[in-house]
Amino acid sequence: HAKEIGESNFQFFSQEMNRASIERLQIESSLRLALLRKEFHLVYQPQVDLATGRITGMEALVRWRHPELGMVSPARFIPVAEDTGHIIEIGQWVLREACRQTRHWHDRGFIGLQVAVNVSARQFRQDDFAGQVRQVLEETGLAPECLELELTESMIMQRPERVVAVMDELRAVGVKFSIDDFGTGYSSLSQLKRFPIDKLKIDQSFTRDIGSDANGSAITCAIIALGRSLRLRVVAEGVETAEQQCFLIENGCHSMQGYLFSRPVEAGDFHSLLLLQTLPAAL
Ligand code: C2E
Numbered sequence: 310h311a312k313e314i315g316e317s318n319f320q321f322f323s324q325e326m327n328r329a330s331i332e333r334l335q336i337e338s339s340l341r342l343a344l345l346r347k348e349f350h351l352v353y354q355p356q357v358d359l360a361t362g363r364i365t366g367m368e369a370l371v372r373w374r375h376p377e378l379g380m381v382s383p384a385r386f387i388p389v390a391e392d393t394g395h396i397i398e399i400g401q402w403v404l405r406e407a408c409r410q411t412r413h414w415h416d417r418g419f420i421g422l423q424v425a426v427n428v429s430a431r432q433f434r435q436d437d438f439a440g441q442v443r444q445v446l447e448e449t450g451l452a453p454e455c456l457e458l459e460l461t462e463s464m465i466m467q468r469p470e471r472v473v474a475v476m477d478e479l480r481a482v483g484v485k486f487s488i489d490d491f492g493t494g495y496s497s498l499s500q501l502k503r504f505p506i507d508k509l510k511i512d513q514s515f516t517r518d519i520g521s522d523a524n525g526s527a528i529t530c531a532i533i534a535l536g537r538s539l540r541l542r543v544v545a546e547g548v549e550t551a552e553q554q555c556f557l558i559e560n561g562c563h564s565m566q567g568y569l570f571s572r573p574v575e576a577g578d579f580h581s582l583l584l585l586q587t588l589p590a591a592l
């Protein structure tokens with residue numbers, strides 16, 4: 310009897326593994342054509358200043374509408390695209406589209422709106438990454454001060470001298486840098502000081518624990534204090550409750566991003582959010 314159970318378990322696991330590897334193969338093989346077929350688009354999630362309640366910018370997030378699989382989450386396909394190298398082309402498309410759209414909003418009167426774009430490790434490591442970014446800025450006419458590139462701790466800790474050189478080259482033009490998912494990596498205070506960073510984004514795993522978990526609150530406070538002492542802007546990711554927002558305000562966090570204010574939305578809906586805050590406050 311035990312043997313039977315063992316066998317059926319084995320069958321179950323191998324079927325699961327099969328399903329996962331088939332899906333991975335499907336993602337791998339269709340990534341190649343996804344750009345040509347225009348299956349990607351961007352959504353935008355506002356970043357809100359906690360002192361004024363106003364949208365100061367947004368993060369651009371890629372979406373993939375696959376003809377058979379439906380919406381495929383970036384958490385699933387970005388790692389695959391990293392492995393296959395497709396991330397290079399996808400990343401370039403994301404950067405250009407985000408800059409083009411932001412320039413468009415500037416032209417519509419929303420001057421100073423800042424866009425944050427995620428950069429993958431492989432994309433950043435290309436020899437000519439800085440040149441590519443400068444070219445996109447020229448082509449789209451976006452003010453470089455309004456582009457923020459999101460890097461991760463693990464990315465910048467690999468060959469830090471080279472990373473600093475690339476960052477310096479882009480900073481000279483005006484581009485900004487933030488550290489995404491901050492607190493989940495292994496960077497120490499002394500290491501962090503070496504990089505020309507403008508902003509820390511507190512990882513949503515810490516934000517989530519505010520109020521419910523003493524450690525989560527403590528880590529969030531520590532990151533805010535660290536960021537402020539280094540004269541960096543601090544943004545909390547994944548803010549879902551009013552309680553979390555209050556905690557962040559009380560503890561000196563500069564801005565927030567999360568479902569509480571808005572989910573990531575299509576460009577048209579983001580434009581509506583921008584228009585809403587130009588209306589005079591209700592009487
Ligand atoms: P990320 O850069 O840390 O982006 C934040 C993620 O948190 C987004 O997931 C966003 O939809 C989600 N989020 C925002 N607010 C909340 C909230 O209040 N609660 C919860 N539970 N989640 C929230 P998304 O869009 O699925 O992206 C996942 C990850 O995929 C991103 O994490 C980023 O690492 C990667 N990614 C997305 N777009 C791109 C891209 O264009 N290029 C690269 N290289 N990576 C990307």
Ligand code: MG
Pocket residue numbers: 368427459489
């Ligand atoms: Mg990000």
Ligand code: MG
Pocket residue numbers: 489490510512513546
């Ligand atoms: Mg993040």
Ligand code: MG
Pocket residue numbers: 489490
């Ligand atoms: Mg992330």
